[in-house]
Amino acid sequence: MGPNEFIFLMGIMAAGYAWALAACLAGRGRLAWPGGMIGVASGIMFVAWLMIDQQRPPLLGPLESIMETCLLLGVLALASSLRGPADSRAPAWAWSACLVLLGVLFFLPRSLQPDSFMFNYPGLIIFFQLRLVAMALLLYAAACHASAWRSVPNQDRAADLRLGRLLLMAGLAAYLVSEFSGTWWSYHWTGGFWRWNRGFLESAALFLVIALPLHLPHRWAEKPWLVSCLGILPGVVVTAVTIIHQVR
Amino acid sequence: MGLWASLRLSLWALAGLAAWLGLGAALAASSGFGQVFMAMDRTALWRWALDGAANSPLVAMWVAGLFALAGVLVGNLAWCTWRRLLPGGGLGNPRRLLGLVIHLCALGVILLQGASFVAEGGQTRLRLLPGQSAGLPGGLEARLEAVNFVSDPAMLGMTMRQSRHLMTREGFDRQANKVRVAFFKDGRELARHTLMFFHPAHIEGQGLFLVRFFSQADTGQVGAVFNVASRPLWPPFALFYVLLIITVAVQFLREWRAGGGNGAKGRARA
Numbered sequence: 001m002g003p004n005e006f007i008f009l010m011g012i013m014a015a016g017y018a019w020a021l022a023a024c025l026a027g028r029g030r031l032a033w034p035g036g037m038i039g040v041a042s043g044i045m046f047v048a049w050l051m052i053d054q055q056r057p058p059l060l061g062p063l064e065s066i067m068e069t070c071l072l073l074g075v076l077a078l079a080s081s082l083r084g085p086a087d088s089r090a091p092a093w094a095w096s097a098c099l100v101l102l103g104v105l106f107f108l109p110r111s112l113q114p115d116s117f118m119f120n121y122p123g124l125i126i127f128f129q130l131r132l133v134a135m136a137l138l139l140y141a142a143a144c145h146a147s148a149w150r151s152v153p154n155q156d157r158a159a160d161l162r163l164g165r166l167l168l169m170a171g172l173a174a175y176l177v178s179e180f181s182g183t184w185w186s187y188h189w190t191g192g193f194w195r196w197n198r199g200f201l202e203s204a205a206l207f208l209v210i211a212l213p214l215h216l217p218h219r220w221a222e223k224p225w226l227v228s229c230l231g232i233l234p235g236v237v238v239t240a241v242t243i244i245h246q247v248r
Numbered sequence: 249m250g251l252w253a254s255l256r257l258s259l260w261a262l263a264g265l266a267a268w269l270g271l272g273a274a275l276a277a278s279s280g281f282g283q284v285f286m287a288m289d290r291t292a293l294w295r296w297a298l299d300g301a302a303n304s305p306l307v308a309m310w311v312a313g314l315f316a317l318a319g320v321l322v323g324n325l326a327w328c329t330w331r332r333l334l335p336g337g338g339l340g341n342p343r344r345l346l347g348l349v350i351h352l353c354a355l356g357v358i359l360l361q362g363a364s365f366v367a368e369g370g371q372t373r374l375r376l377l378p379g380q381s382a383g384l385p386g387g388l389e390a391r392l393e394a395v396n397f398v399s400d401p402a403m404l405g406m407t408m409r410q411s412r413h414l415m416t417r418e419g420f421d422r423q424a425n426k427v428r429v430a431f432f433k434d435g436r437e438l439a440r441h442t443l444m445f446f447h448p449a450h451i452e453g454q455g456l457f458l459v460r461f462f463s464q465a466d467t468g469q470v471g472a473v474f475n476v477a478s479r480p481l482w483p484p485f486a487l488f489y490v491l492l493i494i495t496v497a498v499q500f501l502r503e504w505r506a507g508g509g510n511g512a513k514g515r516a517r518a
Contacts, residue, residue: 114412117420121446169500176493183489188446191371191457191477193485194361196288198277205269208262215262217255
Protein backbone atom coordinates (compact mmCIF):
# COMPACT_ATOMS: atom_id res chain seq x y z
CA MET A 1 0.00 0.00 0.00
CA GLY A 2 1.37 3.41 -0.96
CA PRO A 3 0.48 7.08 -0.43
CA ASN A 4 -2.42 6.93 -2.94
CA GLU A 5 -3.99 3.95 -1.21
CA PHE A 6 -3.60 5.70 2.16
CA ILE A 7 -5.42 8.77 0.80
CA PHE A 8 -8.15 6.47 -0.59
CA LEU A 9 -8.65 4.83 2.83
CA MET A 10 -8.59 8.22 4.56
CA GLY A 11 -11.19 9.45 2.09
CA ILE A 12 -13.47 6.45 2.68
CA MET A 13 -13.12 6.87 6.44
CA ALA A 14 -13.85 10.60 6.23
CA ALA A 15 -16.87 10.00 3.96
CA GLY A 16 -18.28 7.38 6.35
CA TYR A 17 -17.84 9.60 9.40
CA ALA A 18 -19.25 12.63 7.53
CA TRP A 19 -22.33 10.57 6.68
CA ALA A 20 -22.69 9.52 10.33
CA LEU A 21 -22.26 13.12 11.50
CA ALA A 22 -24.81 14.40 8.99
CA ALA A 23 -27.32 11.78 10.13
CA CYS A 24 -26.82 12.82 13.76
CA LEU A 25 -27.15 16.52 12.96
CA ALA A 26 -30.34 15.79 11.03
CA GLY A 27 -31.74 14.07 14.11
CA ARG A 28 -31.71 10.66 12.40
CA GLY A 29 -29.32 8.94 14.77
CA ARG A 30 -30.20 5.45 13.53
CA LEU A 31 -28.99 6.34 10.02
CA ALA A 32 -25.55 7.14 11.42
CA TRP A 33 -24.80 3.46 11.90
CA PRO A 34 -23.94 2.54 8.24
CA GLY A 35 -21.69 5.60 7.86
CA GLY A 36 -19.94 4.88 11.15
CA MET A 37 -19.47 1.24 10.08
CA ILE A 38 -17.88 2.31 6.79
CA GLY A 39 -15.45 4.56 8.66
CA VAL A 40 -14.58 1.85 11.16
CA ALA A 41 -14.18 -0.76 8.41
CA SER A 42 -11.68 1.43 6.55
CA GLY A 43 -9.74 1.91 9.79
CA ILE A 44 -9.74 -1.85 10.39
CA MET A 45 -8.50 -2.38 6.83
CA PHE A 46 -5.60 -0.01 7.46
CA VAL A 47 -4.62 -1.66 10.75
CA ALA A 48 -5.02 -5.19 9.34
CA TRP A 49 -2.91 -4.33 6.31
CA LEU A 50 -0.22 -2.81 8.53
CA MET A 51 -0.14 -5.84 10.80
CA ILE A 52 0.12 -8.26 7.87
CA ASP A 53 2.55 -6.25 5.76
CA GLN A 54 4.75 -4.71 8.48
CA GLN A 55 4.07 -7.34 11.16
CA ARG A 56 3.42 -4.73 13.81
CA PRO A 57 0.51 -2.60 15.02
CA PRO A 58 0.31 1.15 14.32
CA LEU A 59 2.88 2.86 16.51
CA LEU A 60 3.85 6.40 15.72
CA GLY A 61 3.93 9.04 13.02
CA PRO A 62 0.91 11.15 12.00
CA LEU A 63 -0.53 8.58 9.56
CA GLU A 64 -0.46 5.61 11.93
CA SER A 65 -1.46 7.64 15.00
CA ILE A 66 -4.39 9.45 13.42
CA MET A 67 -5.76 6.43 11.54
CA GLU A 68 -5.78 4.25 14.66
CA THR A 69 -7.16 7.01 16.89
CA CYS A 70 -9.97 7.65 14.38
CA LEU A 71 -10.67 3.92 14.24
CA LEU A 72 -10.95 3.61 18.03
CA LEU A 73 -12.92 6.84 18.30
CA GLY A 74 -15.26 5.57 15.58
CA VAL A 75 -15.80 2.30 17.48
CA LEU A 76 -16.65 4.22 20.67
CA ALA A 77 -19.02 6.52 18.77
CA LEU A 78 -20.69 3.59 17.05
CA ALA A 79 -21.15 1.76 20.35
CA SER A 80 -22.78 4.87 21.84
CA SER A 81 -24.98 5.60 18.83
CA LEU A 82 -26.42 2.08 18.89
CA ARG A 83 -28.08 2.96 22.19
CA GLY A 84 -30.61 5.20 20.46
CA PRO A 85 -31.26 8.75 19.28
CA ALA A 86 -30.82 10.23 22.76
CA ASP A 87 -27.17 9.18 22.68
CA SER A 88 -26.28 10.79 19.35
CA ARG A 89 -24.74 14.05 20.64
CA ALA A 90 -21.46 12.66 21.94
CA PRO A 91 -20.98 10.44 18.85
CA ALA A 92 -21.59 13.51 16.68
CA TRP A 93 -18.78 15.35 18.51
CA ALA A 94 -16.56 12.26 18.17
CA TRP A 95 -17.16 12.01 14.44
CA SER A 96 -16.46 15.74 14.15
CA ALA A 97 -13.16 15.18 15.95
CA CYS A 98 -12.33 12.33 13.52
CA LEU A 99 -13.03 14.59 10.56
CA VAL A 100 -10.81 17.33 12.01
CA LEU A 101 -7.99 14.80 12.61
CA LEU A 102 -8.31 13.36 9.09
CA GLY A 103 -8.33 16.93 7.74
CA VAL A 104 -5.13 17.69 9.64
CA LEU A 105 -3.57 14.44 8.38
CA PHE A 106 -4.20 15.60 4.83
CA PHE A 107 -1.58 18.33 5.36
CA LEU A 108 0.95 16.12 7.21
CA PRO A 109 3.43 13.51 5.93
CA ARG A 110 1.45 10.35 5.17
CA SER A 111 4.15 7.72 5.24
CA LEU A 112 4.68 4.72 7.49
CA GLN A 113 7.27 4.90 10.22
CA PRO A 114 10.58 3.43 8.97
CA ASP A 115 11.31 0.01 10.47
CA SER A 116 13.50 -0.23 13.56
CA PHE A 117 15.07 -3.11 15.48
CA MET A 118 13.09 -1.83 18.48
CA PHE A 119 9.72 -2.55 16.86
CA ASN A 120 9.69 -6.05 18.30
CA TYR A 121 10.40 -4.86 21.84
CA PRO A 122 7.20 -5.17 23.91
CA GLY A 123 7.99 -2.08 26.00
CA LEU A 124 7.99 0.11 22.89
CA ILE A 125 4.87 -1.46 21.38
CA ILE A 126 2.87 -1.02 24.60
CA PHE A 127 4.14 2.54 25.00
CA PHE A 128 2.96 3.69 21.59
CA GLN A 129 -0.19 1.53 21.37
CA LEU A 130 -1.52 2.54 24.78
CA ARG A 131 -0.79 6.20 24.03
CA LEU A 132 -3.10 5.91 21.01
CA VAL A 133 -5.74 4.08 23.06
CA ALA A 134 -5.50 6.82 25.71
CA MET A 135 -5.84 9.49 23.01
CA ALA A 136 -9.04 7.88 21.69
CA LEU A 137 -10.54 7.44 25.18
CA LEU A 138 -9.71 11.01 26.17
CA LEU A 139 -11.09 12.37 22.90
CA TYR A 140 -14.35 10.51 23.49
CA ALA A 141 -14.39 11.87 27.04
CA ALA A 142 -14.00 15.32 25.45
CA ALA A 143 -16.92 14.53 23.14
CA CYS A 144 -19.08 13.60 26.15
CA HIS A 145 -18.15 16.82 27.95
CA ALA A 146 -18.82 18.88 24.82
CA SER A 147 -22.17 17.15 24.50
CA ALA A 148 -22.97 17.86 28.15
CA TRP A 149 -22.35 21.58 27.73
CA ARG A 150 -25.71 22.33 26.15
CA SER A 151 -27.54 19.12 26.97
CA VAL A 152 -31.14 19.30 28.09
CA PRO A 153 -32.71 17.95 30.12
CA ASN A 154 -30.39 17.81 33.11
CA GLN A 155 -30.61 14.01 33.17
CA ASP A 156 -28.87 13.82 29.79
CA ARG A 157 -26.17 16.20 30.97
CA ALA A 158 -25.54 14.12 34.08
CA ALA A 159 -25.31 10.92 32.03
CA ASP A 160 -22.90 12.56 29.57
CA LEU A 161 -20.75 13.87 32.41
CA ARG A 162 -20.72 10.51 34.14
CA LEU A 163 -19.62 8.72 30.95
CA GLY A 164 -17.09 11.49 30.32
CA ARG A 165 -15.59 11.04 33.79
CA LEU A 166 -15.42 7.27 33.31
CA LEU A 167 -13.61 7.69 30.01
CA LEU A 168 -11.23 10.18 31.59
CA MET A 169 -10.35 7.54 34.17
CA ALA A 170 -9.98 4.85 31.52
CA GLY A 171 -7.82 7.26 29.50
CA LEU A 172 -5.73 8.01 32.57
CA ALA A 173 -5.21 4.28 33.23
CA ALA A 174 -4.22 3.66 29.59
CA TYR A 175 -1.91 6.67 29.65
CA LEU A 176 -0.25 5.48 32.86
CA VAL A 177 0.33 2.00 31.39
CA SER A 178 1.84 3.64 28.32
CA GLU A 179 4.09 5.88 30.42
CA PHE A 180 5.19 3.06 32.69
CA SER A 181 6.04 0.99 29.65
CA GLY A 182 8.05 3.91 28.27
CA THR A 183 9.85 4.23 31.59
CA TRP A 184 10.60 0.50 31.57
CA TRP A 185 11.90 0.79 28.01
CA SER A 186 14.12 3.74 28.92
CA TYR A 187 15.48 2.05 32.06
CA HIS A 188 16.30 -1.25 30.34
CA TRP A 189 17.95 0.51 27.44
CA THR A 190 19.94 3.37 28.96
CA GLY A 191 19.83 2.70 32.69
CA GLY A 192 17.75 5.79 33.50
CA PHE A 193 14.04 6.06 34.20
CA TRP A 194 13.95 9.81 33.74
CA ARG A 195 15.48 11.96 31.02
CA TRP A 196 15.69 15.75 31.01
CA ASN A 197 14.37 16.07 27.49
CA ARG A 198 11.32 17.32 25.67
CA GLY A 199 9.60 13.93 25.48
CA PHE A 200 9.73 13.16 29.20
CA LEU A 201 8.76 16.70 30.22
CA GLU A 202 5.79 16.71 27.84
CA SER A 203 4.67 13.28 29.08
CA ALA A 204 4.73 14.40 32.71
CA ALA A 205 2.78 17.55 31.81
CA LEU A 206 0.15 15.51 29.97
CA PHE A 207 -0.35 13.23 32.99
CA LEU A 208 -1.14 16.30 35.09
CA VAL A 209 -3.48 17.71 32.43
CA ILE A 210 -5.43 14.41 32.44
CA ALA A 211 -5.62 14.55 36.24
CA LEU A 212 -7.04 18.12 36.19
CA PRO A 213 -10.74 17.39 35.52
CA LEU A 214 -10.67 14.59 38.10
CA HIS A 215 -9.88 17.15 40.83
CA LEU A 216 -12.70 19.63 40.41
CA PRO A 217 -13.59 21.64 43.54
CA HIS A 218 -17.25 21.16 44.47
CA ARG A 219 -18.16 24.76 43.74
CA TRP A 220 -16.60 24.57 40.28
CA ALA A 221 -18.37 21.28 39.58
CA GLU A 222 -21.68 23.16 39.72
CA LYS A 223 -20.75 25.26 36.67
CA PRO A 224 -21.54 23.20 33.55
CA TRP A 225 -19.38 25.28 31.21
CA LEU A 226 -16.35 24.92 33.50
CA VAL A 227 -16.82 21.16 33.91
CA SER A 228 -17.14 20.79 30.15
CA CYS A 229 -14.10 22.95 29.41
CA LEU A 230 -11.89 20.99 31.82
CA GLY A 231 -13.27 17.67 30.54
CA ILE A 232 -12.52 18.62 26.94
CA LEU A 233 -8.99 19.80 27.76
CA PRO A 234 -7.13 16.43 28.17
CA GLY A 235 -8.35 14.93 24.90
CA VAL A 236 -7.47 18.02 22.90
CA VAL A 237 -4.13 18.68 24.59
CA VAL A 238 -2.89 15.06 24.60
CA THR A 239 -3.80 14.63 20.93
CA ALA A 240 -2.32 17.97 19.86
CA VAL A 241 0.94 17.50 21.79
CA THR A 242 1.35 13.90 20.57
CA ILE A 243 0.80 14.81 16.91
CA ILE A 244 3.00 17.93 17.11
CA HIS A 245 5.74 15.89 18.82
CA GLN A 246 5.66 13.33 16.03
CA VAL A 247 5.78 15.95 13.30
CA ARG A 248 8.58 18.15 14.69
CA MET B 249 -9.16 24.32 56.59
CA GLY B 250 -8.54 27.18 54.12
CA LEU B 251 -6.60 26.78 50.92
CA TRP B 252 -4.43 23.91 52.17
CA ALA B 253 -5.89 20.43 51.76
CA SER B 254 -8.35 21.86 49.25
CA LEU B 255 -9.24 20.67 45.78
CA ARG B 256 -8.86 24.29 44.67
CA LEU B 257 -5.15 24.26 45.51
CA SER B 258 -4.78 20.75 44.00
CA LEU B 259 -6.25 22.01 40.74
CA TRP B 260 -4.08 25.13 40.60
CA ALA B 261 -0.96 23.15 41.55
CA LEU B 262 -1.68 20.55 38.85
CA ALA B 263 -2.32 23.27 36.26
CA GLY B 264 0.72 25.29 37.31
CA LEU B 265 3.05 22.30 37.28
CA ALA B 266 1.70 21.12 33.90
CA ALA B 267 2.29 24.58 32.42
CA TRP B 268 5.76 24.73 33.99
CA LEU B 269 6.69 21.31 32.56
CA GLY B 270 5.37 22.49 29.18
CA LEU B 271 7.66 25.51 29.43
CA GLY B 272 10.54 23.15 30.26
CA ALA B 273 9.72 20.99 27.24
CA ALA B 274 9.81 24.09 25.03
CA LEU B 275 13.17 25.12 26.52
CA ALA B 276 14.59 21.59 26.10
CA ALA B 277 13.50 21.57 22.45
CA SER B 278 15.00 24.99 21.72
CA SER B 279 18.41 25.34 20.12
CA GLY B 280 19.54 27.79 22.81
CA PHE B 281 18.82 25.66 25.87
CA GLY B 282 18.77 22.12 24.46
CA GLN B 283 22.47 21.67 25.27
CA VAL B 284 21.89 22.67 28.90
CA PHE B 285 19.20 20.03 29.31
CA MET B 286 21.49 17.46 27.68
CA ALA B 287 24.18 18.37 30.22
CA MET B 288 21.62 17.90 33.03
CA ASP B 289 20.76 14.54 31.57
CA ARG B 290 24.35 13.31 31.60
CA THR B 291 24.91 13.84 35.30
CA ALA B 292 23.09 13.79 38.62
CA LEU B 293 20.87 16.83 39.07
CA TRP B 294 22.53 17.90 42.32
CA ARG B 295 25.94 17.76 40.63
CA TRP B 296 24.65 19.84 37.71
CA ALA B 297 23.20 22.31 40.22
CA LEU B 298 26.61 22.69 41.84
CA ASP B 299 28.74 22.75 38.70
CA GLY B 300 26.68 23.86 35.73
CA ALA B 301 23.66 25.78 36.98
CA ALA B 302 25.54 29.09 37.29
CA ASN B 303 26.26 29.02 33.55
CA SER B 304 22.57 28.86 32.65
CA PRO B 305 20.59 30.86 35.22
CA LEU B 306 17.34 30.66 33.26
CA VAL B 307 17.32 26.85 33.31
CA ALA B 308 18.42 26.91 36.96
CA MET B 309 15.43 29.14 37.73
CA TRP B 310 13.19 26.79 35.82
CA VAL B 311 14.48 23.81 37.86
CA ALA B 312 13.95 25.76 41.10
CA GLY B 313 10.41 26.64 40.00
CA LEU B 314 9.76 23.00 39.12
CA PHE B 315 10.77 21.84 42.59
CA ALA B 316 8.75 24.64 44.23
CA LEU B 317 5.58 23.76 42.29
CA ALA B 318 6.09 20.03 42.81
CA GLY B 319 6.59 20.79 46.52
CA VAL B 320 3.23 22.59 46.67
CA LEU B 321 1.52 19.71 44.85
CA VAL B 322 3.11 17.03 47.04
CA GLY B 323 2.51 19.04 50.23
CA ASN B 324 -1.13 19.55 49.39
CA LEU B 325 -1.51 15.92 48.34
CA ALA B 326 0.01 14.72 51.62
CA TRP B 327 -2.05 17.17 53.65
CA CYS B 328 -5.25 16.23 51.74
CA THR B 329 -4.54 12.57 52.40
CA TRP B 330 -4.00 13.23 56.11
CA ARG B 331 -6.88 15.64 56.69
CA ARG B 332 -9.56 14.49 54.24
CA LEU B 333 -9.01 10.92 53.12
CA LEU B 334 -7.88 9.25 56.36
CA PRO B 335 -10.55 10.56 58.75
CA GLY B 336 -14.32 10.62 58.22
CA GLY B 337 -15.69 7.30 57.11
CA GLY B 338 -12.57 5.46 58.12
CA LEU B 339 -10.72 2.81 56.22
CA GLY B 340 -13.74 0.49 56.34
CA ASN B 341 -15.32 2.46 53.48
CA PRO B 342 -14.02 0.82 50.26
CA ARG B 343 -14.53 3.97 48.17
CA ARG B 344 -12.51 6.13 50.55
CA LEU B 345 -9.90 3.42 50.98
CA LEU B 346 -9.41 3.18 47.22
CA GLY B 347 -9.14 6.96 46.95
CA LEU B 348 -6.59 6.91 49.74
CA VAL B 349 -4.50 4.18 48.10
CA ILE B 350 -4.57 5.97 44.71
CA HIS B 351 -3.32 9.18 46.30
CA LEU B 352 -0.67 7.39 48.36
CA CYS B 353 0.60 5.64 45.22
CA ALA B 354 0.70 8.95 43.32
CA LEU B 355 2.55 10.47 46.26
CA GLY B 356 5.01 7.55 46.24
CA VAL B 357 5.66 7.88 42.50
CA ILE B 358 6.25 11.64 42.65
CA LEU B 359 8.42 11.48 45.78
CA LEU B 360 10.55 8.61 44.48
CA GLN B 361 11.00 10.34 41.13
CA GLY B 362 12.05 13.51 42.96
CA ALA B 363 14.33 11.58 45.30
CA SER B 364 16.03 9.92 42.34
CA PHE B 365 17.17 13.37 41.15
CA VAL B 366 18.92 13.93 44.47
CA ALA B 367 19.95 10.47 45.67
CA GLU B 368 21.01 8.77 42.45
CA GLY B 369 24.01 9.56 40.31
CA GLY B 370 24.11 9.99 36.57
CA GLN B 371 25.30 7.44 34.09
CA THR B 372 28.91 6.69 33.33
CA ARG B 373 29.89 5.68 29.83
CA LEU B 374 32.26 2.74 29.28
CA ARG B 375 33.81 1.92 25.95
CA LEU B 376 35.49 -1.48 25.91
CA LEU B 377 37.13 -3.77 23.38
CA PRO B 378 37.19 -7.53 23.99
CA GLY B 379 39.70 -8.35 26.72
CA GLN B 380 39.62 -4.83 28.19
CA SER B 381 38.49 -4.13 31.77
CA ALA B 382 37.13 -1.10 33.58
CA GLY B 383 36.51 -0.29 37.21
CA LEU B 384 32.95 0.14 38.42
CA PRO B 385 31.79 1.82 41.63
CA GLY B 386 31.95 -0.33 44.76
CA GLY B 387 35.30 -1.88 43.91
CA LEU B 388 33.84 -3.90 41.04
CA GLU B 389 35.60 -4.57 37.79
CA ALA B 390 33.96 -5.46 34.48
CA ARG B 391 35.83 -7.27 31.74
CA LEU B 392 34.44 -7.58 28.23
CA GLU B 393 35.02 -11.24 27.44
CA ALA B 394 33.51 -11.51 23.98
CA VAL B 395 31.49 -9.58 21.41
CA ASN B 396 29.15 -11.34 19.04
CA PHE B 397 28.20 -8.84 16.34
CA VAL B 398 26.47 -10.47 13.37
CA SER B 399 24.95 -7.46 11.57
CA ASP B 400 26.25 -5.20 8.80
CA PRO B 401 29.53 -3.65 10.07
CA ALA B 402 28.77 -0.51 8.05
CA MET B 403 26.45 0.65 10.84
CA LEU B 404 29.29 0.67 13.36
CA GLY B 405 30.88 3.79 11.92
CA MET B 406 27.62 5.72 12.02
CA THR B 407 25.69 7.55 14.69
CA MET B 408 22.43 5.99 15.88
CA ARG B 409 20.47 8.42 13.69
CA GLN B 410 22.62 7.76 10.61
CA SER B 411 22.33 3.99 10.99
CA ARG B 412 18.54 3.93 11.38
CA HIS B 413 17.97 2.60 7.86
CA LEU B 414 20.29 -0.34 8.61
CA MET B 415 19.07 -1.02 12.15
CA THR B 416 15.81 -2.60 11.12
CA ARG B 417 14.30 -5.75 12.67
CA GLU B 418 15.83 -7.76 9.84
CA GLY B 419 19.12 -5.88 9.74
CA PHE B 420 19.79 -5.89 13.47
CA ASP B 421 18.81 -8.92 15.52
CA ARG B 422 18.62 -7.89 19.18
CA GLN B 423 19.05 -11.44 20.41
CA ALA B 424 21.97 -12.35 18.16
CA ASN B 425 24.04 -9.20 18.71
CA LYS B 426 25.34 -9.64 22.23
CA VAL B 427 28.34 -9.42 24.49
CA ARG B 428 29.63 -11.43 27.42
CA VAL B 429 30.94 -9.61 30.47
CA ALA B 430 32.69 -11.01 33.54
CA PHE B 431 32.51 -9.16 36.88
CA PHE B 432 35.29 -9.25 39.45
CA LYS B 433 35.83 -7.97 42.96
CA ASP B 434 39.14 -8.14 44.79
CA GLY B 435 40.47 -10.34 41.98
CA ARG B 436 37.70 -12.90 42.44
CA GLU B 437 35.20 -13.56 39.67
CA LEU B 438 31.66 -12.89 40.86
CA ALA B 439 29.57 -13.60 37.78
CA ARG B 440 29.38 -13.72 34.01
CA HIS B 441 26.48 -12.14 32.14
CA THR B 442 25.34 -12.05 28.54
CA LEU B 443 24.12 -8.56 27.66
CA MET B 444 21.90 -7.52 24.77
CA PHE B 445 20.00 -4.34 24.00
CA PHE B 446 17.27 -3.97 26.68
CA HIS B 447 18.81 -6.86 28.60
CA PRO B 448 21.22 -5.36 31.17
CA ALA B 449 23.25 -7.00 33.90
CA HIS B 450 22.86 -6.13 37.58
CA ILE B 451 25.47 -6.88 40.18
CA GLU B 452 25.91 -5.55 43.73
CA GLY B 453 23.64 -2.58 43.10
CA GLN B 454 25.30 -1.59 39.84
CA GLY B 455 23.63 -1.90 36.46
CA LEU B 456 25.52 -2.37 33.21
CA PHE B 457 23.51 -1.48 30.10
CA LEU B 458 24.63 -2.24 26.54
CA VAL B 459 23.84 0.88 24.51
CA ARG B 460 25.75 0.36 21.26
CA PHE B 461 28.57 -1.34 19.39
CA PHE B 462 31.54 0.37 17.78
CA SER B 463 34.40 -0.51 15.49
CA GLN B 464 38.01 0.35 16.38
CA ALA B 465 39.25 2.58 13.56
CA ASP B 466 42.71 1.03 13.08
CA THR B 467 42.07 -2.66 13.73
CA GLY B 468 38.39 -2.98 12.82
CA GLN B 469 37.83 -4.85 16.06
CA VAL B 470 34.26 -4.59 17.34
CA GLY B 471 33.75 -3.30 20.87
CA ALA B 472 30.80 -2.28 22.99
CA VAL B 473 29.61 0.88 24.73
CA PHE B 474 27.91 0.56 28.12
CA ASN B 475 26.11 2.82 30.54
CA VAL B 476 26.91 2.18 34.18
CA ALA B 477 24.20 3.30 36.58
CA SER B 478 23.05 2.59 40.09
CA ARG B 479 19.27 2.92 40.45
CA PRO B 480 18.29 1.75 43.93
CA LEU B 481 15.00 3.68 43.70
CA TRP B 482 13.85 1.98 40.49
CA PRO B 483 12.24 -1.09 42.16
CA PRO B 484 10.08 0.89 44.64
CA PHE B 485 9.30 3.48 41.95
CA ALA B 486 8.12 0.72 39.58
CA LEU B 487 6.12 -0.92 42.37
CA PHE B 488 4.28 2.30 43.28
CA TYR B 489 3.68 3.01 39.57
CA VAL B 490 2.15 -0.44 38.99
CA LEU B 491 0.02 -0.08 42.12
CA LEU B 492 -1.16 3.33 40.90
CA ILE B 493 -2.20 1.83 37.57
CA ILE B 494 -4.01 -1.06 39.26
CA THR B 495 -5.87 1.18 41.70
CA VAL B 496 -6.93 3.64 38.98
CA ALA B 497 -8.17 0.66 36.92
CA VAL B 498 -10.08 -0.71 39.95
CA GLN B 499 -11.62 2.72 40.55
CA PHE B 500 -12.69 2.83 36.91
CA LEU B 501 -14.28 -0.64 37.15
CA ARG B 502 -16.09 0.29 40.37
CA GLU B 503 -17.58 3.40 38.80
CA TRP B 504 -18.41 1.50 35.61
CA ARG B 505 -20.27 -1.15 37.57
CA ALA B 506 -22.06 1.58 39.50
CA GLY B 507 -23.77 2.60 36.25
CA GLY B 508 -21.53 5.28 34.76
CA GLY B 509 -20.84 3.38 31.56
CA ASN B 510 -24.41 2.58 30.73
CA GLY B 511 -26.30 5.43 29.15
CA ALA B 512 -29.82 4.38 30.19
CA LYS B 513 -28.77 3.26 33.66
CA GLY B 514 -26.62 6.34 34.00
CA ARG B 515 -29.55 8.58 33.15
CA ALA B 516 -31.76 6.67 35.53
CA ARG B 517 -29.23 7.23 38.31
CA ALA B 518 -28.85 10.87 37.35
